[in-house]
Amino acid sequence: MTALLEVEDLRVAYGKIEAVKGISFSVEAGQVVTLIGTNGAGKTTTLRTLSGLLKPTSGRIVFDGKPLSGVPAHKIVALGLAHSPEGRHIFPRLSITENLQLGAFLRKDKEGIEKDIQRAYDLFPILGERRKQAAGTLSGGEQQMLAMGRALMSRPKLLMLDEPSMGLSPIMMQKIMATIAELKSQGTTILLVEQNAQAALSLADQGHVMEVGTVVLSGTGQDLLHDESVRKAYLGED
Amino acid sequence: MNTLPQQLANGLFLGSMYGLIAIGYTMVYGIVQLINFAHGEIFMTGGFGALTVYLALPDGISMWIALPAMLIGGALVAVLIAVGAERFAYRPLRGAPRLAPLITAIGLSLALQQAVFNWYHVDGDAKSARVFPQLPFGPLHLGSVTVQSGDVFLIIAAPLCMAALAFFVRLSRTGRAMQATAQDPDTAQLMGIDTNRIIVIAFAIGGFFAAVAGVSYGLKYGSVSYDMGFLAGLKAFTAAVLGGIGNIYGAMLGGLVLGVAEAMATAYIADVPGMHQLGGGSWAPVWAFVLLILVLLFRPQGLLGERVADRA
Numbered sequence: 129m130t131a132l133l134e135v136e137d138l139r140v141a142y143g144k145i146e147a148v149k150g151i152s153f154s155v156e157a158g159q160v161v162t163l164i165g166t167n168g169a170g171k172t173t174t175l176r177t178l179s180g181l182l183k184p185t186s187g188r189i190v191f192d193g194k195p196l197s198g199v200p201a202h203k204i205v206a207l208g209l210a211h212s213p214e215g216r217h218i219f220p221r222l223s224i225t226e227n228l229q230l231g232a233f234l235r236k237d238k239e240g241i242e243k244d245i246q247r248a249y250d251l252f253p254i255l256g257e258r259r260k261q262a263a264g265t266l267s268g269g270e271q272q273m274l275a276m277g278r279a280l281m282s283r284p285k286l287l288m289l290d291e292p293s294m295g296l297s298p299i300m301m302q303k304i305m306a307t308i309a310e311l312k313s314q315g316t317t318i319l320l321v322e323q324n325a326q327a328a329l330s331l332a333d334q335g336h337v338m339e340v341g342t343v344v345l346s347g348t349g350q351d352l353l354h355d356e357s358v359r360k361a362y363l364g365e366d
Numbered sequence: 367m368n369t370l371p372q373q374l375a376n377g378l379f380l381g382s383m384y385g386l387i388a389i390g391y392t393m394v395y396g397i398v399q400l401i402n403f404a405h406g407e408i409f410m411t412g413g414f415g416a417l418t419v420y421l422a423l424p425d426g427i428s429m430w431i432a433l434p435a436m437l438i439g440g441a442l443v444a445v446l447i448a449v450g451a452e453r454f455a456y457r458p459l460r461g462a463p464r465l466a467p468l469i470t471a472i473g474l475s476l477a478l479q480q481a482v483f484n485w486y487h488v489d490g491d492a493k494s495a496r497v498f499p500q501l502p503f504g505p506l507h508l509g510s511v512t513v514q515s516g517d518v519f520l521i522i523a524a525p526l527c528m529a530a531l532a533f534f535v536r537l538s539r540t541g542r543a544m545q546a547t548a549q550d551p552d553t554a555q556l557m558g559i560d561t562n563r564i565i566v567i568a569f570a571i572g573g574f575f576a577a578v579a580g581v582s583y584g585l586k587y588g589s590v591s592y593d594m595g596f597l598a599g600l601k602a603f604t605a606a607v608l609g610g611i612g613n614i615y616g617a618m619l620g621g622l623v624l625g626v627a628e629a630m631a632t633a634y635i636a637d638v639p640g641m642h643q644l645g646g647g648s649w650a651p652v653w654a655f656v657l658l659i660l661v662l663l664f665r666p667q668g669l670l671g672e673r674v675a676d677r678a
Contacts, residue, residue: 179556180555181552181555181556200555200560201552201555201556202555202557202558202559202560202561203558205556205557205558206558210556211556213552213553213556217550217552217553219545219546219549219550219553220549221545221549222542222545222546222549226542229542230542230543230546230554230557230559231557233539233543233557233558233559234557234558278557282557282558
């Protein structure tokens, strides 16, 4: 069986500065795969390239059997790749409901959309309570819930989450991670980028450690969690 | 004639024309953060497009038949030029330093002026204005207010256009996509929105509104000229800033406020002791730009500037 997402020798540059220097990895359907690493490792650049917001300088991305080279961002969503961006990027002056509706922008099945909005409210009850409120007035954690809920609205085959726990309180972080675990148990395929390596690796089937644009170490989540160098570098142990 | 209600009405008529043009500035700015300084010329080409259609029609044709054809012709010209400017002048410069599209806009503005000037140039005719046909009825008298025939068109067209735009932006799928693109273009693409298409639509709507304003101008003043877009464009830009650039309701409100302020200042400022030489229409642009300076000093976000803060 071929993987849902295959990335081969991907290189991405901002002008002359290469941010991603030839990385390869794959995501099988039903898996949670995580990219961990410090700031500037190239994780966000990788996700932004996968969703078409950045153009790679070279390398191959094959999603669901189709090469993504030259496909514009707005058409990549249609293929089933959803991206919840770093910093959440909800539409601040639209309501929660309107944000969720935009997540389903390409869908035509009105009833299905309504059902999925209800499902998002079930997953995140606080969003349901505030559905008419402008999204910009939500707290950081609530905005993160909205960003995830919005990404799910396209019924993606692969959900990419970029730093979902960034800037959140420990309690909110736990909630978000629990939600990711719940999505995983429902069979959602997830590519998770996190600085919180402990939480990400505990959830992940596969993990890749990135350092300055390259993958330096790969393994199952559990292997990496117990790897000595990972524990030293990312889990704060001496 | 110089009663207060009359001046107020004059200001509102003028202001709704500014507002129609201001929509083009504010929509384009709201979506691509570009001040399209050629927009005044798009307004002008709208007027000339309508005039060209009129001249092509048989002599003595009723204005009731000619006007719809003129509107369509003017709108077609203005929308094509606006969309063409986006495609060939501004799109290649997206991501370039801000100054580049600004200079391009000024260049485009001069090019359009000169093109129309040459197109309509008549040997030995030093004047640049071209006579514009008038609606076939006289002024209406509503109480103490007299409404010229040209303003009747404005009274009907401006609110109609605004209402249609408000419904379109709030209720249609494309309108929702426009709001999303204005607030966060990258994320809009992640939703599956073709932001290039949205930008083209913003330019097209701006061009259409400018054409309606261009026809209004011709009907109101009885003539159009190749340089009519310069001052009207600057004032409409002022109106857009006054209302809160990026906000379509702000553009219309800014236009009305500017029009009324101009009419009032023109009519009454000479009565203020010591300011008797500042009265009259030739001072009108001065009051418009004084108002702009005041807004920029005391309320730079404009009257309806964005209210909801973005939280990081």
